Amino acid sequence: MTKAISVSGLRKVFGRTRALDGLDLAVEAGEVHGFLGPNGAGKSTTIRILLGLLRPDGGAAQVLGRDPWRDAVELHRRVAYVPGDVTLWRNLSGGEVIDLFLRLRGGGDRARRAGLLERFELDPTKKGRAYSKGNRQKVALVAAFASDGDLLVLDEPTSGLDPLMEEVFQQCVAEERERGRTVLLSSHVLSEVEALCDRVSIVRRGVTVETGSLAELRHLTRTSVTAELSGAPDGLTQLPGVHDVTVRPLHEGRAQQVRLQVDPGGLDAVLHRLAACGVLGLTSTPPTLEELFLRHYQGEVPAGAAGTVAR
Amino acid sequence: MTAVAAPGTARRHASRSWQLAGTGTLLRLAVRRDRVMLPVWVVALGLTVMSTASAFRTLYDTASGRAGLARSTNASGSLRALYGPVLDDAPGGLVAWRMVALGGVFAAVMSVVVVVRHTREEEESGRQELLSSAVVGRRAPLTAALLTALAANVLVALLVAAGLAGLGLPGGGALALGLAIGGAGLCFAGVAAVAAQLTESARAAKGIAGAVLGAAFVLRAAGDAARGGASSPLVWVSPVGWGEEVRAFAGNRWWVLLLPCAAAAVTAAAAYALAGRRDLGAGLLADRPGAAAASRRLAGAYGLAWRLQRGSLLGWALAFAVAGGVFGAITDGATELVGDNDGTREIFARMGGHQGITEAFLSSIAGVLGMVAALYAVGSVLRLRAEETGGRAEPVLAGAVSRLRWAAGHLAFAFLGTAAVLAAGGLGMGLGYGLAAGDVGGQLPRVLGAVLAQAPAAWVPAGLAVLVFGAVPQVSAGAWAAAGVCLAIGWLGPVLKLPGWVMGLSPFGHLPKLPGAVASAVPFVWLTALAAALTCAGLVALRRRDLG
Structure with a gap:
């Protein structure tokens, strides 16, 4: 497969803060790629470099096979962008702004524009100042979905949308994928990411800490195990990959409840050990998406990563 | 109760x-x-x-x-x-x-x-x-x-x-x-x-x-x-x-x-x-609904700049026409009182020119209009910075619009718009003076030309503003100071007998005193070239820097 976006070792320094410190990102053509990370991790800085608004201090970036800084104008005929914080011209109506953006990009589809206005329930005659945050966001979304690009860059596009509109947004992204377009989706809404994304990349402090499909990421994460045992749970803590073991007596000491977390690959050994203690009951829970991200957001800082900055 | x-x-x-x-x-x-x-x-x-x-x-x-x-x-x-x-x-x-x-x-x-x-x-x-x-x-x-x-x-x-x-x-x-x-x-x-x-x-x-x-x-x-x-x-x-x-x-x-x-x-x-x-x-006037679709003209960076700046251009042109008209109208009646007075002549000679007192007055008003027009020019340039810091430049530049094209739309107002504003002032002043002197056909072109001749000097602070915006955008507002210094030198210089090199700091000090004086093309060429050089340097810097 060809890469829609390929970034390697990207660096960007603002004054004394290192916003990007060797970030890697690969987005395959035709996929919906989630771009995740805590606030200030460098997501927006990366996106702005991909749009040619910022000039990288190091590393390489290619968008649709071209240099985003040098070939910005040519490239932007094929790219539609929705910023996280949409500001509009106060004296231009939403309809005018949508048309303006369609003309500024490679053009768009009138019928699709009309259909999107209806689906997003957007009044195109209101002036920029009169729109709420969610409605400003919709103006940018309609302009992006109605345009004829190959790549959609969406930077937290649903902040401010109500749940019904969030649903419409997810349908639209799914349709984009069916049309064969590539989507880079930066988001904090994990249910959205889970529903839409083929693969995700997680960044922290300017470096990519994880990348892959959600299933792959789940395999990298600990499973929680709760077991009710008739015997004493000996030797569990010595097993490799076992964490946070707690033991609580049950039924006035006639049984023990054990809770623990186990790394992928350690489950087999744990089950053997538990079986030796006499299992009365057992539940094993795969990590939720939230746990998965929390672990990546809070985990140890990878070596070489330095300060972050919100941009 | x-x-x-x-x-x-x-x-x-x-x-x-x-x-x-x-x-x-x-x-x-x-x-x-x-x-x-x-x-x-x-x-x-x-x-x-x-x-x-x-x-x-x-x-x-x-x-x-x-x-x-x-x-x-x-x-x-x-x-x-x-x-x-x-x-x-x-x-x-x-x-x-x-x-x-x-x-x-x-x-x-x-x-x-x-x-x-x-x-x-x-x-x-x-x-x-x-x-x-x-x-x-x-x-x-x-x-x-x-x-x-x-x-x-x-x-x-x-x-x-x-x-x-x-x-x-x-x-x-x-x-x-x-x-x-x-x-x-x-x-x-x-x-x-x-x-x-x-x-x-x-x-x-x-x-x-x-x-x-x-x-x-x-x-x-x-x-x-x-x-x-x-x-x-x-x-x-x-x-x-x-x-x-x-x-x-x-x-x-x-x-x-x-x-x-x-x-x-x-x-x-x-x-x-x-x-x-x-x-x-909210304001006191409620927003009227706008168009559901953009007109044909709202296309591309130029159409957007026109839409954003046309209101202010119209306001400035109107103000200049009225102010020029008032000053033109008071010129004729005012000057007959002077008679032969060496002191006045001396002040006007420093301020305006060496011809008659009327010419000198017209010339000094033209200079004032020029210096005020420099404020318009700088303001039009700094619209770029306002668009950038307001986050409205980013989505435009994420379209198929080069930075030069985006800037050019607004700079057209800083340069051509300034000339248009001066033309409005010149027309008003020429009409006002021509009507008062009973010679519209003869005076209007001279006065209009004299006011339009200020444009190259007014472009220089605008060029400086482009350079600041391109190279050190954080201090863009400092470009106002350049226009302000021109205004202060032009206003205080003649009466305070400021030395020539101080007067020369202002581009307006290099213009011939029109109408009246003999106009040579040299200062106009130099000032236009200087404004162009500053603008180009600013645009080169703009192309290289980070945005937002």
Whole structure:
């Protein structure tokens, strides 16, 4: 497969803060790629470099096979962008702004524009100042979905949308994928990411800490195990990959409840050990998406990563 | 009954005091935000007044020299129109003559900027919403803004008074002049407070207040040109004229200072009343619905720039046409009074040119229009920065628009728009003067040409603004200083006999004095080339830098 976006070792320094410190990102053509990370991790800085608004201090970036800084104008005929914080011209109506953006990009589809206005329930005659945050966001979304690009860059596009509109947004992204377009989706809404994304990349402090499909990421994460045992749970803590073991007596000491977390690959050994203690009951829970991200957001800082900055 | 009424009264009472809750905190916030801008403004104004005073002392050190200057000024309607009459020929009187209108305008601009910045700009940006969700009364933001402006104007008055008294001028006159300048500032703080209630846009609010200020200045000029022995009613109508009527160093009519104070009180009261009738963030005029689809012309970076800048271009052109017309119309009647007066001729020769007094006056007005047009030019360039910091440049540049194309749309206004604004002024002035002189066909082209000839000089500060915006965008607002220095040199230079190299710092100092003088192409070519070089350097830097 060809890469829609390929970034390697990207660096960007603002004054004394290192916003990007060797970030890697690969987005395959035709996929919906989630771009995740805590606030200030460098997501927006990366996106702005991909749009040619910022000039990288190091590393390489290619968008649709071209240099985003040098070939910005040519490239932007094929790219539609929705910023996280949409500001509009106060004296231009939403309809005018949508048309303006369609003309500024490679053009768009009138019928699709009309259909999107209806689906997003957007009044195109209101002036920029009169729109709420969610409605400003919709103006940018309609302009992006109605345009004829190959790549959609969406930077937290649903902040401010109500749940019904969030649903419409997810349908639209799914349709984009069916049309064969590539989507880079930066988001904090994990249910959205889970529903839409083929693969995700997680960044922290300017470096990519994880990348892959959600299933792959789940395999990298600990499973929680709760077991009710008739015997004493000996030797569990010595097993490799076992964490946070707690033991609580049950039924006035006639049984023990054990809770623990186990790394992928350690489950087999744990089950053997538990079986030796006499299992009365057992539940094993795969990590939720939230746990998965929390672990990546809070985990140890990878070596070489330095300060972050919100941009 | 009383048991019911009492809590009601108490509640009404409480709600009234709540209207001002948080004013102190907002005031401290305003002072903190303006901690650089306001002191610079106050000190610059104070220093200008003081340096004018000491320059006059060395330039006109004899009583006969001063009397000659006063005679020739008062005999010339044109000079009176520009600078006002000399009311007393002692050193203090000359300082008051020179600085009261200019200082008043300067203080007024400061007040407009401060008041709009802390009221409408806060609402427009959405910050006020956050502030007002805290324990902040409905009237607190406007009150804090007005108090900030009041404090700044009091400081201006005290600094001028102390500085002039320190230079040995009479203390009473020094205080009267300081208060006259500060009074004009205070009056326009009130005007700005009203303007900030009318529109949703801070830019439009500043435009409205600026239009009132311009009209007040033109009224005063027309009144002073028309005055015989007594002052004209036109001067009394103009807030800029009140400072003159205080007669600092010439009798010190203290009661006249009540006029700006009363005007400030009335306008502030009107602003509070208007503010009480509207919602946060809203103007008095409701937004009309816009077009559901963009017209054919709103396409690409140029169409967008046209849409964003056409309103301000129209306003400036209109203002220039009116101001040019007024000055053109007073030129003819004013100059016949002069007769053969060497003193006047000398001032005009330095200011305007060497031909007749009429030419010299027309030429100096053309110069003033040119310098004011430089403000428009710089403002049009800095629109780029406002688009960038407002986050509106980013989505445009994420389209298939190069940075050069994006900038070019706005720069067209800075360069061609400035020429258009000057043409409007030239047309107005040519018509006004031509009608008064009974020779429209002969005068209109000369006068129009003379005003249009200012364009290359006005482009130079604009080019500098492009360079600053491209290379060091954080200090973009500093480009205003370049236009301000041109204005100050052009305004004060001729009377203060500033040395040639100082006059030469301003591009306007290099222009031939049109109409009248022989025009050579050389300075126009050089100035245009300089403006072009600055612009190109700025655009090169813009292409290389980070955006946003």
